[in-house]
Amino acid sequence: MKPVVFGEAIWTSLPVPAFLLDPGDVIAEVNPAAESFLNASARSLRGAPVFDKLMIDAPLDDAFRRVRSDQASLSINDVDVGTGDLKPQQCNVQIAPMNAMPGFVLILMEPRQLADRLGRAQSAKSAAKSAIGMAEMLAHEIKNPLAGITGAAQLLSMNLGGEDQEMTDLIVAEARRILALLEQVEQFGNLRPPACRAWNVHDLLERARKTASIGFAANMKIVEEYDPSLPPTWVDGDQLLQVFQNLMKNAAEAAGKEGGEIRIRTFYETSLRLRRKDGTAALPLHVEVIDDGPGLPPEIASNVFEPFVSGRENGTGLGLALVSKIIADHDGWISVDSVPGRTVFRVSLPLAPKETVNEED
Numbered sequence: 001m002k003p004v005v006f007g008e009a010i011w012t013s014l015p016v017p018a019f020l021l022d023p024g025d026v027i028a029e030v031n032p033a034a035e036s037f038l039n040a041s042a043r044s045l046r047g048a049p050v051f052d053k054l055m056i057d058a059p060l061d062d063a064f065r066r067v068r069s070d071q072a073s074l075s076i077n078d079v080d081v082g083t084g085d086l087k088p089q090q091c092n093v094q095i096a097p098m099n100a101m102p103g104f105v106l107i108l109m110e111p112r113q114l115a116d117r118l119g120r121a122q123s124a125k126s127a128a129k130s131a132i133g134m135a136e137m138l139a140h141e142i143k144n145p146l147a148g149i150t151g152a153a154q155l156l157s158m159n160l161g162g163e164d165q166e167m168t169d170l171i172v173a174e175a176r177r178i179l180a181l182l183e184q185v186e187q188f189g190n191l192r193p194p195a196c197r198a199w200n201v202h203d204l205l206e207r208a209r210k211t212a213s214i215g216f217a218a219n220m221k222i223v224e225e226y227d228p229s230l231p232p233t234w235v236d237g238d239q240l241l242q243v244f245q246n247l248m249k250n251a252a253e254a255a256g257k258e259g260g261e262i263r264i265r266t267f268y269e270t271s272l273r274l275r276r277k278d279g280t281a282a283l284p285l286h287v288e289v290i291d292d293g294p295g296l297p298p299e300i301a302s303n304v305f306e307p308f309v310s311g312r313e314n315g316t317g318l319g320l321a322l323v324s325k326i327i328a329d330h331d332g333w334i335s336v337d338s339v340p341g342r343t344v345f346r347v348s349l350p351l352a353p354k355e356t357v358n359e360e361d
Helices: 008-013 030-040 060-072 112-157 164-190 199-214 237-255 319-329 356-358
Strands: 019-022 029-030 075-080 089-097 105-111 198-201 220-226 233-235 260-267 273-276 279-282 285-291 334-338 342-351
Touching: 019 319, 029 030, 029 198, 060 075, 060 089, 060 105, 089 285, 105 273, 164 220, 198 199, 199 220, 199 233, 199 260, 199 273, 233 237, 233 342, 237 285, 237 319, 237 342, 273 319, 319 334
Parallel strands: 220 260
Antiparallel strands: 019 029, 019 105, 075 089, 089 105, 198 233, 260 285, 273 279, 285 342, 334 342
């Protein structure tokens, strides 16, 4: 029994756990996010008293009475919600009356972890946009005098020898390194909007893997764990290829000269939904690039997708920032989970529209 005020699509696409309770506080319906939250099927939850399935550290009996009598919504922030089997999570809980279904109430729970994560992501994107805009202007202004310095140093080196020439060679080498950095910065501003079409994500991963295996990851063992049943995704192939190459390069650099293992995993999972201007969108296609390196330094782990944040000496901090920008432009999601010995970068992508699947090649 879906709430009559919701359409089927809206109910199933709600990004937070939702519970419809009948007048006796028995669970009448749950959405897919609630199934994931409780790690239980809708069939096993329907007909169960809500307090048999949810342990909420708040006086909900009184809250339900007030919502039903006043016919007004009520919010309770920062309460612990558990299931008895799983560790409690801090959530914001909203309880609303169902005007078209007398006596029924709707419970929406937003885990604080999800709210904080989305908030940090929005803040990071805003900060990244400002930082990159400033850097682009600086890059444009710096490149011309830098070219003059490089040229002057090259002219000087023609009439010098010994240690003096070594110094001019160093000036030229460092100027070229700075120029390469500036060109990376400018790449953010020059990145065209994605030209999306239907792609088999495994085709792109294989191209990235082959490039990695004969280049920067030649000393690494690369293991594929592909789900062959994945449907096509809706992306710009060239830009997503760049994402996968950057993530594999990052994994190879984390391992160092001694090498290690890169594991590439794909799977289908429907619980992640992002809220966009045109509604919510599911991101069911997931790609993980996993390395067994030392892990991210704790002080940068939460900011690793921001520009100029790097855990490596002489790192520019632009590779992952560019990856994040590309994924955001595709209305996707990227996250990282890192502990010593295992770092997982996960890219979550949308499905290709059904009418475009035949365009895949």
